[in-house]
Amino acid sequence: GQQVMQIPQYQHVQEGEDFTTYCNSSTTLSNIQWYKQRPGGHPVFLIQLVKSGEVKKQKRLTFQFGEAKKNSSLHITATQTTDVGTYFCASGRTTDSWGKLQFGAGTQVVVTP
Amino acid sequence: GAVVSQHPSRVICKSGTSVKIECRSLDFQATTMFWYRQFPKQSLMLMATSNEGSKATYEQGVEKDKFLINHASLTLSTLTVTSAHPEDSSFYICSASSGFGQPQHFGDGTRLSIL
Numbered sequence: 001g002q003q004v005m006q007i008p009q010y011q012h013v014q015e016g017e018d019f020t021t022y023c024n025s026s027t028t029l030s031n032i033q034w035y036k037q038r039p040g041g042h043p044v045f046l047i048q049l050v051k052s053g054e055v056k057k058q059k060r061l062t063f064q065f066g067e068a069k070k071n072s073s074l075h076i077t078a079t080q081t082t083d084v085g086t087y088f089c090a091s092g093r094t095t096d097s098w099g100k101l102q103f104g105a106g107t108q109v110v111v112t113p
Numbered sequence: 114g115a116v117v118s119q120h121p122s123r124v125i126c127k128s129g130t131s132v133k134i135e136c137r138s139l140d141f142q143a144t145t146m147f148w149y150r151q152f153p154k155q156s157l158m159l160m161a162t163s164n165e166g167s168k169a170t171y172e173q174g175v176e177k178d179k180f181l182i183n184h185a186s187l188t189l190s191t192l193t194v195t196s197a198h199p200e201d202s203s204f205y206i207c208s209a210s211s212g213f214g215q216p217q218h219f220g221d222g223t224r225l226s227i228l
Contacts, residue, residue, distance in 0.1 A: 031214065033216060033217075041221070042206055042219040042220060042221050042222050043157065043206075043208075043217075043219045044219070045216040045217065045218065048216060088156065088157070092214065099145055099210050099212070099213045099214060099215065099217070100147070100159060100162055101147075101159070101217060103156045103157045103159075104156065105155070105156045106155075106156050108154065
């Protein structure tokens with residue numbers, strides 16, 4: 001079935017540094033969504049990408065959808081302690097009409113002051 | 114906007130007890146609600162999809178008689194874990210969506226511990 005592979009699984013970042021997390025699929029994705037889950041919290045929707053090659057920015061976060069719609073990335077610049085959490089990518093299932101999402105394994109981000 | 118309320122947030126009970134978890138969309142109508150299970154430091158595993166006024170659809174390997182889902186209105190879905198056992202202990206989290214292709218908005222989750 002459709003799967004989204006997310007790397008890296010863990011990311012230790014020094015405060016102020018940049019990092020990128022990647023989401024890859026062997027099949028073409030209809031869309032990609034990104035969520036952030038703080039420790040002990042629930043996932044919070046960040047962004048949705050639909051178009052091939054789409055790039056969206058939210059302050060220090062840059063989201064990109066690949067030209068072939070098989071991969072996506074989240075790049076965070078000048079990391080802050082508030083960026084701590086697990087970032088999940090999720091894709092709509094192509095065979096589904098209810099809006100089910102297939103979540104990646106997540107990238108757990110730890111920020112060192 | 115897009116607030117989802119889930120309660121209880123924590124349940125500790127004896128083996129054999131049935132536990133009911135509620136998920137409410139507070140400021141929007143949720144045509145579809147989703148129930149997930151999340152193990153520590155792992156991703157969200159979809160258990161079932163709940164649509165108002167119709168039967169829930171369960172993912173492969175999820176026992177529908179074990180995890181009863183009711184979606185009585187456009188703002189409320191419930192998950193009942195029947196005759197819970199220690200292996201059912203987990204973090205259960207719901208989400209709600211206003212339509213296909215729309216983002217999912219998550220509740221705070223319910224931490225279930227079966228003794």
